[in-house]
Amino acid sequence: MAMDFTHAEITASVIDAAVRLHQELGPGMLESAYELLLADELSRRGHEVERQRTVRIVYRGCTVDKAFRIDLLVDRVVVVEVKCCERRSPVYARQLLTYLRLMKLEVGLVLNFGLPTMKAGIARVINTQAR
Structure with a gap:
């Protein structure tokens, strides 16, 4: 049973x-592996x-x-798109923003596990139309 978390708590x-996950396993696995392991870890945290x-x-x-398939939906309010590419691309954030608008949700994250550091691969996307 999921607990009630704020957007900020969920994204954090x-x-x-x-x-x-990135620190322990590094870049280079398939997106599907990161997605599965991230989903498992978030479930363990009560999400x-x-x-x-x-x-x-x-x-x-x-x-x-x-119409489309999202990688992860966390606590029914935060969409997470998992990538594993050598570069950041603005198209990922634009794609996520489209998903958020169509789903009428406010917050999403693009997580690119393919970069040397996870910090470099995080993009938070806000749908201002959902507010």
């Missing part, structure tokens, strides 16, 4: 877990975590049942 917990959740969108009466 996700970032802490990602940093620890409700959904992996590979499909999201439906409706646009002008047209419904797309599986």
Whole structure:
């Protein structure tokens, strides 16, 4: 059973877990491995975590049942996109912002485990339209 956490508490917990995971295992694994291990660690910390959740969108009466798939949804309010690339790319944050807008959620994180340090691979994305 998940506890009630604030956005700040959830993102702090996700970032802490990602940093620890990166410090222990380093860069170079598949995104799916980082995603699974991060989800497990967050569950151990008392968070409700959904992996590979499909999201439906409706646009002008047209419904797309599986419009996209998010890596992690933490406590039903924070979307986490896991990457493992050698560089940061602004497209990841833009993609996450689109997901947040379509889901009407406020906060998300892009975590790129492919960089030398986890700190360099963290991008917090805020959807100001959800407020």
